[in-house]
Amino acid sequence: MNKEITLRICLACCLIGFILACAGTEERWAPPVLHPEDEGENLKYCMDCHDKTDEYIPYRRYVHTPLFMENHRPVAIQNVDVCYMCHKSSFCNDCHGVWNELKPSIKNQTDTYRRTPHRGDYISRHRIDGRVDPVSCRRCQGNPQTTQTCRPCHG
């Protein structure tokens, strides 16, 4: 099928879906848009305030453990709105943005306590990590825009 036609159909479907959904906009439970600013001393410890048996959000999975940077994918793919309660999308863009010239560890250099990816001399280590697990490269460097820094050497 012609791709422009496909695109138009999808746009129309989104429009129709929105209108249909608006027709039934009864109030229902949804994650809060923002975490209250004046509640919680350290928001990375969700369990200080939230019950681990919470009916709607399994807060225990969102506690920022020392390995949370490597392990946040399973919770983000199912409910990224919980992330947005505390983080603006610009925070996610530091790593996930389609084209960032500064790697996150340079942009946030003084945040030494954050285990941002590619810290320090990763240009040397990536030769080894890339051979062992190339899947981990492709997950973020998965399109021509995000591979701009790879091209001078990798073509």
Added chain:
Amino acid sequence: MAFALPMLAIVGHRILPRIIVFQTLFILSFFLLFPFPISADASELNISSETIFQKFERENQDDGEFNVMPIYEYLNVDYGDPEVGGLSLHANGWGRVDLGNQEYYENDTDGYILDGYVQYSNPLAGLDLKLGRQHIYSGIVNNSVDGISFQGYAGSHVSMLAYAGYPVGYEDVNGRTGDSTYGGRVGLEHFFPGEFGLSYKMLTNDSETIENKLGSDLSLHLFRRLVISGLSVWNFDTEDWEEHTYSADVYVNQYSLKVHYQMFQYEDYFSGKSNSQLLNYLEDTDETLTILGGDIIWQQFHGFDAGLKLKHYAYDQRSETSRYMAMVINTYWQAQTVLGAETGIMDGESSENSYYLGRIYGYWDAPFSFMENWFLDGELMYVFYKADIFGRDNSIFSSAGCGRNINDRLKIKFSGDYSSDPYHDSDIRFMTVIQAEY
């Protein structure tokens, strides 16, 4: 709304082709016929700016020596109150000028719009509609799109997300002709203790299918202490599974234990019928990567936490295996003061796939009574490579910095780093960062 149209024009001039701009404006004007509440006023305009000054030098054999002095401006604009809902505007991007030789970046983009969209939301009903450049995270979708997305609920147990537009990551490959992407996710939640979702992603570049995938994601909470979660991805082009990722998390008091399994089939994972993607040659290797691993995390109290990560990599075609171990320990004091250390060992059967890493770091908040608005920080990293890289078997990286909160809306940071490694004989960089909120 006077703010919305210039924003769309900027996005349209810089990024979007004419057709999608007209479609966007048409749909937007259509919505404006409805009496949606426009919640924003001047007090709901939030602008945050991050200005980064850098100074470093580069030298390579082909192009000689560069004196590089870039200034980056990262700007984030939000207009509207997300808690009230209604229409709001969001933009995030960066730009750069080089005050040095101005040749170092001559082949690179001088700036980029990461996000730029108009949003209509109804928080009480969980409705969200976005028009413009946006990043979609949901199920197997982790893509930037110039287009439209809709998120909502059907009843109490079914969540929906749908999107369509142009894939931002492919705009520089022969233009936008023949490019399109669409997909979405349907989730079943609060129906059982956990969530199940089905997601779909279709992406074409120059009329070639790059991705045509279906994913299922699952989380299951059992006995208050056990969470089983995972993701499987089916590739319609190759008609086979490209990924299975599953893990079990057990929570016992201050400990959490994770066991995980991952399997990737390169023929399916790296497929794409396009030379525009990195590592596509792996598609032809018929390799299968299996990763088994586990984490142990200890969060005794707010003053201490530690984590241990183990991974074992095995291959179907290659005859070797590799093991990875990482350990992180953090101690916390008053305010945001942290002292931590991490080690990492990649232990491949061949020496060229092995390294040892050690790193210590610290962040000292309000170090002295006369510096209560200041912080100091530093780190030192050493990496040893079992096989030489360009004739060298180690790397040293260190950074040090300080900063001051001038007031609630203005912060200034100074830092520098030193690197001596296989790629840099002796590299020094200086940075000044000014963070401001208006």
